[in-house]
Amino acid sequence: MASTPAPETGPITSKPEPESTKKLTYLLIALAAYAIVLALPQPAGLTSSGQVALGLLVLVVILWISECVSPANSAVILTGAAVLGLMGTTITEGGKVLTSSTALGTMLTGFSSTAVLLVAAALFLAVALKHTGLDKRIALLVMSRIGVSPARLILGAMIVGFVLALFIPSATARVGAVIPIMIGITAALGLAANSSLGTALMIVTACACSIFNIGIKTGAAQNIISLNFMQQAFGQTITWSQWFITALPFTIGMCVVLFFTALWLLKPKVPSGEDMASQLRHQLAELGPVTAAEKRLIAVAALLLVMWSSEGVLHTFDTTTTTQIGIAILLMPKIGVMHWSQAEKLVPWGTIVLFAASISLGNLLSNTGAAAWLADQTLGKMGLAALPVIMVIASLSLFSIILHLGFASATGLASTLIPIMIAFTQTLPVSPETAFGIVMIQSFVVSFGFILPTNAPQNMLCYGTNAFTVDQFAKVGIIVTLAGLGLILLLSATLWPAMGVL
Numbered sequence: 001m002a003s004t005p006a007p008e009t010g011p012i013t014s015k016p017e018p019e020s021t022k023k024l025t026y027l028l029i030a031l032a033a034y035a036i037v038l039a040l041p042q043p044a045g046l047t048s049s050g051q052v053a054l055g056l057l058v059l060v061v062i063l064w065i066s067e068c069v070s071p072a073n074s075a076v077i078l079t080g081a082a083v084l085g086l087m088g089t090t091i092t093e094g095g096k097v098l099t100s101s102t103a104l105g106t107m108l109t110g111f112s113s114t115a116v117l118l119v120a121a122a123l124f125l126a127v128a129l130k131h132t133g134l135d136k137r138i139a140l141l142v143m144s145r146i147g148v149s150p151a152r153l154i155l156g157a158m159i160v161g162f163v164l165a166l167f168i169p170s171a172t173a174r175v176g177a178v179i180p181i182m183i184g185i186t187a188a189l190g191l192a193a194n195s196s197l198g199t200a201l202m203i204v205t206a207c208a209c210s211i212f213n214i215g216i217k218t219g220a221a222q223n224i225i226s227l228n229f230m231q232q233a234f235g236q237t238i239t240w241s242q243w244f245i246t247a248l249p250f251t252i253g254m255c256v257v258l259f260f261t262a263l264w265l266l267k268p269k270v271p272s273g274e275d276m277a278s279q280l281r282h283q284l285a286e287l288g289p290v291t292a293a294e295k296r297l298i299a300v301a302a303l304l305l306v307m308w309s310s311e312g313v314l315h316t317f318d319t320t321t322t323t324q325i326g327i328a329i330l331l332m333p334k335i336g337v338m339h340w341s342q343a344e345k346l347v348p349w350g351t352i353v354l355f356a357a358s359i360s361l362g363n364l365l366s367n368t369g370a371a372a373w374l375a376d377q378t379l380g381k382m383g384l385a386a387l388p389v390i391m392v393i394a395s396l397s398l399f400s401i402i403l404h405l406g407f408a409s410a411t412g413l414a415s416t417l418i419p420i421m422i423a424f425t426q427t428l429p430v431s432p433e434t435a436f437g438i439v440m441i442q443s444f445v446v447s448f449g450f451i452l453p454t455n456a457p458q459n460m461l462c463y464g465t466n467a468f469t470v471d472q473f474a475k476v477g478i479i480v481t482l483a484g485l486g487l488i489l490l491l492s493a494t495l496w497p498a499m500g501v502l
Helices: 018-039 048-066 071-086 100-107 114-132 134-146 150-165 171-188 196-215 221-234 240-266 274-286 292-309 319-330 349-367 370-377 389-404 410-425 432-445 457-463 470-493
Strands: none
Touching: 018 048, 018 071, 048 071, 048 349, 048 370, 048 410, 071 100, 071 349, 100 349, 114 134, 114 171, 114 221, 114 292, 114 319, 114 349, 134 150, 134 171, 134 274, 134 292, 150 171, 150 196, 150 240, 171 196, 171 274, 171 457, 196 221, 196 240, 196 457, 196 470, 221 349, 221 410, 221 432, 240 292, 240 432, 240 470, 292 319, 349 370, 349 410, 370 410, 389 410, 389 432, 389 470, 410 432, 432 470, 457 470
């Protein structure tokens, strides 16, 4: 019998995974698009550095939309591409020619922003809540007390989202803490994750997170990045309490819309809730009594909330300063609740790097005149300057909502869109105060991530539980988005002008 030939030996090679090939393709497309923008003839009214800034904008938009690299990697690529592009140009006409060192310094300006410090400090606060388990205790306490019925459970999910949003600036962190509890509630009732109740709880958790991102100044990084650009452009800012009061009627209205939309459209059903209530009480009991560390954290969190809400009334400390003091207390021996070595492992440093790089890009777009040029070539051609303020707000809001369909990060959308909005509003025949108000309203709309699961990280986390389909999420999201746009216009025509916002 002939022997079977032995297989040939040699180096084992593996084919690249299709997903990796796809990501590499998008990265090459992004870099090629950047090179093409730089190679185009310089448009009239745009400086050479402004053309580089627009090329960088095209580069990062492709990176963010395709998600071919991580957020932190996109920041590194952005900085490197900027240095190569800016060398030999000037930021303003007649300015000093940039070398590699000064170009790098230009792209590092965002890292010295107090807005970055605030986001970093707030993320440390989120880590403290997770480290002590206080976030889980809050969620279990609320859900165990709220009662068992579809309406009560949906309300409980929204209350948990609001309480956590007061102290955790990361939508991902907030939803990540809540999802296991919502899954546990569904399982305790003997229901599948994709049951009508599981679907409703997950969709409400994601959408409520976006609503409270809008309602609370420190609830989302995009709020901070928008305010940073606004403060630089208009020379004014807004306190934590002013933001909260301004957004409050919108937040309440959106919560009411989400509550009834979920009940009407998803029709969640709940069997006997004794098992679920018992399990929640059991999970809460397993946490044991409130620990000393949790008590200290509660005291610091309450102090921060008082300081934030009384800024400009009882004291002159801004939000960044008070948050930094709070984090310093939480890191102190004996007094605090964690050590640096414990906290640094849990802080999403990539988010901070992306945030700083986004501010640098926004500053570059503004300082080179690229934002103003782009605003004139896009929004300026729409004839909005001749329209009433309410119609300007309607047009800009619709523009932002449509653009958001392609973005997975509200932070990326804010860093892209807000500088352009600022440049455009400064050309309108309105007062600086009204222009500031228009941009602030647009900073609310930036968080409209309601339609697709890919529109926000918290949506994707909930979608990953397989509790709902894209169609189910979109049906709720479209109604909530249309209601949100209607509320924006209603408040812009009535309450907000009376409050001095417009």
